[in-house]
Amino acid sequence: MPEELYRNKSKVKKDIFYSVITIAIMWYVFSTYDAFEIIMEYTESYEYIELDELLLVFTFIGFISTWFAIRRIMDSYKVNKDMGELNQTLQKRIKIEQTKQEEQASILLHQSRHAMMGEMIENIAHQWRQPLSAIVLINSNIHMFYELGELDDAFMKKSLEKSELLTQSMSETIDDFKNFFKVKKTKISFSLEESVLKTISLAKTTLEQHQIDISLEVEQTPAVYGYPNELLHAVLNIVFNAKDALLENAISDAAIKITIGSNEKYGFVKIQDNAKGIPKDILEHIFDSYFTTKDDDKGTGIGLYMSKLIVEENMSGKIEAKNITDGAQFLIQLPLFTKKSL
Secondary structure (H helix, E strand, C coil): CCCHHHHHHHHHHHHHHHCCCCHHHHHHHHHHHHHHHHHHHHHHHHHCCHHHHHHHHHHHHHHHEEEEEHHHHHHHHHHHHHHHHHHHHHHHHHHHHHHHHHHHHHHHHHHHHHHHHHHHEEEEEEHHHHHHHHHHHHHHHHHHHHCCCCCHHHHHHHHHHHHHHHHHHHHHHHHHHHHHHHHCCCCEEEEEHHHHHHHHHHHHHHHCCCEEEEEEECCCCCEEEECCHHHHHHHHHHHHHHHHHHHHHHCCEEEEEEEECCCEEEEEEEEECCCCCCHHHHCCCCCCCCCCCCCCCCCCCCCHHHHHHHEEEEEECCCEEEECEEECCEEEEEEEHCCCCC
């Protein structure tokens, strides 16, 4: 339909153009050869041809041409009106589709966060177990020293300081996880190193439980522009996918290495593992929504899709994956922070 309207509109423009060219040529020819005088001489030579009859024929021709021109103009007006209405309809449809896509992305983000919530709760439990055990031990020592009559101010002060440090550490753990689930929709400048360190802090307990080593190499410490909590989410998705691959392949010296650096335009986070790599037949599909090779109870297939959405759609960056010698490598690139970013 739009193509047909466009063709009709183009025909009107061509007709007007050719008409102007034709009139200019006729005017030039008639004025050069004095055509009106030739017609007069012709009518005088042939008495059965009357000048008024010729003028009448030309008048009819002019009337018919004018009528067709008016029809063309009316058609052009109708075409323009239809195209305007069509454009308005298309714009409304585009807005509706954009709204639907934004809602779908929001739903997927919540699903991805909920899928990770179980692992996060397990992390909290592991990170709290050690300080809770230490607090129980401090209380036991206080009780024992009290029973022995050896409880003095110095011991009490020292015990209270230890308990305070331990409870503060537990409180910071809660803050870290609370901030992870907090959605902030204001782009800010933030340190890529600090964001990755928080990611490692959140994932380290789970990785240590499965005897997976995680290391960080900092080539540069760039400031990037975007959403730090969302980047945290994206990197965690990749780290936990690497963890699953390492466990599935039963890698004895399982390791994840994260490298931070920058180039002229981007700050980057490189995440590598030694889980034998991603099969070639699925490598190009790993960022597709709901694509997973895991059992239904072990994965939803939206983790890497959400990472791609966060990096590329929300933060104007790039994300790619490839196989390296003994595993897989994910590369996240985010725009460096500049004054133009604000």
